[in-house]
Amino acid sequence: MMRAVSAAETVATTHPWAVHAEGLRVRAGRHLAVDGLDLALGAGVYGLLGPNGAGKTTLMRALATVTNPAGGRLALLGHPVDGRSDLRLVRRQLGYLPQHFGFYPRFTVREFVGYMAWLKEMPKAGLAAAVQRAIDRVGLTAKADARMKTLSGGMLRRAGIAQAIVNDPRLLLLDEPTVGLDPEQRLDFRELVRDLGTDTCVLVSTHLVEDVAAACTEVVLVNEGRLVWQGTAADLSGQGDPNHAGDSAAERGYSAVLRRHRAEAVR
Amino acid sequence: MTRHPTLTVIDRYATADPGLDEATVWSVEVHLEDCADCRARLAGSTTPQSRALIDRVATGLDREISAGPVPAGRARQLRYRWMTVVLLPWLVMTGAVLGCAALLTILETGLPSLVLLLAPVAPLPGVAAAWSRRTDPCWELIAGTPAAGLTMVLRRTVAALVLVIPALAAVGAGTGASLALMLLPCLAFTVATLLLGTLVGVRRAAVGLAASWTLAVVLPSLATARLPVLLQADSAGLWALTTVLLAGWATTRAGSFRRLSNSN
Structure with a gap:
């Protein structure tokens, strides 16, 4: 047939x-x-690269x-x-760390990265493992269960990188x-x-x-x-x-x- | 498709027989990965040494798992997926306003039911908070994810309604107002906010609709001390029809929620 x-x-x-x-x-x-x-x-x-006001952040947002x-x-x-256009397919393969990213202060790092992974529509089966891998890759393993509001600026930045790479974009x-x-x-x-x-x-x-x-x-x-x-x-x-x-x-x-x-x- | 290895081959594989050539070992291994029946057969032929090793690994793993962090509970997952974190302050405020309205209605018998007058706009603060740059600190992250869109707006709107509607029903029952006349306008306004939100942003739509309702209906009724025609028993059908029509129209504009526009 x-x-x-x-x-x-x-x-x-x-x-x-x-x-x-x-x-x-x-x-x-x-x-x-x-x-x-x-x-x-x-x-x-x-x-x-570019001077201030060159449009870098705006370009990043559009991308x-x-x-x-x-x-x-x-x-x-x-x-x-x-x-x-329907953006779902592209967005699933995209990782983005904004210049200033907000977060929910009461979430732990693991919850934050997990929430972002869920929003990126990752399959449920491998989600927890992917979250752990992303946190390990940015070196936040010891802080995985700390609340976001207790993190220093550099740690927050790394948590942001973790959520960006969690879906292997x-x-x-x-x-x-x-x-x-x-x-x-x-x-x-x-x-x-x-x-x-x-x-x-x-x-x-x-x-x-x-x-x-x-x-x-x-x-x-x-x-x-x-x-x-x-x-x-x-x-x-x-x-x-x-x-x-x-x-x-x-x-x-x-x-x-x-x-x-x-x-x-x-x- | 690979054929099932014979029991003899599995036995020899389990005892690590050196007579079994490497290619056969590989093909057995590949087959075992996918075939539960053969794995069961292999379990029957394992040697005491292998079992002791597996037991040792299992105890070690158990120890590490019990020392590690406890997995997040389902309640927490549900909470963050339905985003009551962002909505909660708005919903608390709505509840407080409704409580005051109920109290006033009971105390000031000369006035028309304030609860009935405010019911249509009660869910709007929650709906406005559902898809807005100002109330959601994570907006820039969320707006770039595939889940962002109509589904997310609806999920958050439903979360707001699930908390507002019982509050309305309870307050309505206390003051003796008609349930249909409280809930139908409330749904109609929610849908209208979403629809208007596709054009001017959900927050502006909520503010605009709430302001027009207050100016056009609430204040005149308070001044005349009479319930408007819109909120009398005959108009329930009209509200239901409006809700259905608006909902139909809103689904045709679903694509507008894919991006969080500047006005939200």
Whole structure:
């Protein structure tokens, strides 16, 4: 007997780009914070750099499907993301750590991560084990049953990372993940991100250029809602010379690229 | 499909017979993973040494499990899944207002039943809190999850209603108001809030509807000391019809809840 094959069965399971944006525009309030951004990211760890107000957080929110793009095209993991599309499939494979994330103070870390795992519609059978694994990976095992309100800033950040990775996302968005982490924890974090980046698209938004230089395979530099530069971390270090501002090669490269872009914008 | 290994092979596997070649051991192992019957047969042929080892592992595991944390109870899970954490303050406030209304109705016999007048808007604070940036500290995390959407709004709305409706019924029974006339408008307003919420945000919809009801119906009835036509016995059918129609309309706009808009 013949059986009809549905479109869902034949759809490709791998896509050239985890994130594919063309002329993306996103509003933050009335202001157009992302204005005509073109971006294509595959698997790997990407560092999103840019000055304050460059539209990094707004871009992250749009990629996390929290805000609706105001224009342009955006596809995540091969699925178009706009006002009309069903977002469930994409959202199940997405991990997101917002810049400021709220939490219920009376939840324990395990309950918080478990609640997020449940919201991400993970199968019930492996849920408790996945929660434990995520908590172990961020090094919060000893604090798993402590209430969220008793945690320090760095621990909260790590709990946030745990909820983002609990569903083994294929697209992981981390907005300022290293804020509040001590130097040793930052090293652990870089290790974790490198590990995740082998088969996942990890986009890390940060101000710390040295984090990017150490943990990211590629750097995405945005300014005023547009893509300014994209390339490997080594390329970024090669952009600057000792005359540019900065204490490390990567920092000098960062300021060199930004200054060049601003000079071109003025012209 | 693999064929079941013979009992002799299973016996030899259980006693770790060196005569059994590696490929057979693997195929037996793969088969055992999926076949409960053969596992039962294997259990029958285990050696005392294997049993002693399994017992030792079991005691060790039991000890570690009893030393570890207690698994979260179902009650806590239910509580956080239905999110009464966020809703609770609003529901307490609603209960207090209804209690005061009941007290006033009983004491001030000259006025129309305040409980009946306030019943339609009683669930609105809870509904507004169900899908709002301001009341839910986790909104940014939740808005990006697949569970966010109409189902989540409805689940939280139901959680609010489950607590508000018994309170209304109890207060209504105390003051002798008609149950249908209290509950039907209450449902109609809940659905209307959700529907209007798809356009302007649930919080604004709740505030707008509550304000219009207060201005258009509650205050005039208090001024004239008479119950409005809308809340007299004949209009129950009208309220039921409105509720059904609005609910139908609201389901067609379900997609709007996928994202938490700026106005919520």
